[in-house]
Amino acid sequence: MNLQTILGNFALILFVAMVVTGIIWFLDIFYFAKQRRRAADTALAAFDARNAKLTADGIKVDNTSRAAIEAALLRQPTWIEYSGSFFPVIALVFVLRSFLFEPFKIPSSSMVPTLLVGDLILVNKYTYGIRLPIINKKIIEVNNPQRGDVMVFKYPKDMSQDYIKRVIGVPGDKITYENKRLTVNGKPLAYQPMDDYLDDEHPIYHKQYVENLTGVQHRILNMESKRSIDSSAVDNFPFKEQNCTYSYDKFTCIVPEGNYFMMGDNRDNSLDSRYWGFVPDRNIVGKAVVVWMNLSNPRRIGGIH
Incomplete structure (x- = not known):
């Protein structure tokens, strides 16, 4: 996104x-x-x-x-x-x-239902370390990203763009995605079905689940008409040959040191680490912590989970 x-x-x-x-x-x-x-x-x-x-x-x-x-x-x-x-x-x-904090606006739907188009969010700039502005160089260590965090980062293929996704894998994790289900370090995640989600932008329903990402519960969306991954759309990226294997409807990646694996909560409408690879620590901008306004939906104000 x-x-x-x-x-x-x-x-x-x-x-x-x-x-x-x-x-x-x-x-x-x-x-x-x-x-x-x-x-x-x-x-x-x-x-x-x-x-x-x-x-x-x-x-x-x-x-x-x-x-x-x-x-x-x-x-x-x-x-x-x-x-x-x-x-x-x-x-x-x-x-x-x-x-301290930087504001952003959500322009697309890859993090629905967690974040909606038009959400104005605040990003905590110090929780993952103090970084020099402009060059984004970390000078003081604080915390590392954890699985389940919603994180803003510089898009690895274009550092002028800021993206937001959820941290799925931290350094050393083995991530497998098959039949629209995640397995982290050999342990399948738990999924609890919810009522179908009506897309505000398009008059279609998505399958909705609560995903338990090693203790962090959050909602995700799936579309039954789409595969888990379109392997023909996967780019070449650093560590792909050594750390990842792709098949028709499945992939497995081991997250290299100093990198993170990111996915959108709108799983079948998100261009993320499945397609363009890992996010290096040097690309991190901060942790998304709160929706402070949505001009078309004032009820959206609140924390990000």
């Missing part, structure tokens, strides 16, 4: 804006403001000398304009004033978005 942010590379744009406004703010405090102060002092000294001479000549002077002259000379130019006003706001947003 491709997650669209407001702008294509918002983090970079925000960083550049923060640097530019920060430099202007810094220069104003340590250079431009001092220049304005010196200019004001010079003008006021001349003003006072002129008034003193007029007073000595017996001419009455009006000193009320002195404050106005000083205020005018000390006033920040518009471009400096706006930069100084925006800098702390931009810096705060950049820090919050880069290290």
Whole structure:
């Protein structure tokens, strides 16, 4: 599922804006403001000398304009004033978005019924480690992704795109998917049937189950008319030859070290690790934790399971 942010590379744009406004703010405090102060002092000294001479000549002077002259000379130019006003706001947003929480919007249905089209979600950026913004390099270890987590990551085939899927396999896991059922490390997962799910986008029903992913229960959808996997659509990807075997309606993969196996909850309408491979740790963006708004369905607000 491709997650669209407001702008294509918002983090970079925000960083550049923060640097530019920060430099202007810094220069104003340590250079431009001092220049304005010196200019004001010079003008006021001349003003006072002129008034003193007029007073000595017996001419009455009006000193009320002195404050106005000083205020005018000390006033920040518009471009400096706006930069100084925006800098702390931009810096705060950049820090919050880069290290704490980042918003995303769900544009497609590969994570239905867990996440619906139009859901606005928050992603925890620090739960899987502190990473440098822009380059996404981890500098502090915190936690590792666990099976069942709903995770946002950079699509391995196009790092400019953010995807969201569920973590099915962690490093070392053996994942088998056959007849629309998962087996993890030789243990078949338990599935509890639910009422059929009506697709909001298309007037069709899907088979719905509660899947118990080694202790994490969540809903999934299946379409009886589709195979478990279309092996003809599987791309070549790193570790495929060594770690994966594919047949007509089945595959088995062993997750390599430092990688994760991801699948959408809408199993037969999800382009995921079955087709394009594993997600390296360096691609991780964060853990999806809450739906905070859906403009077409306000009842969607709540945690992500």
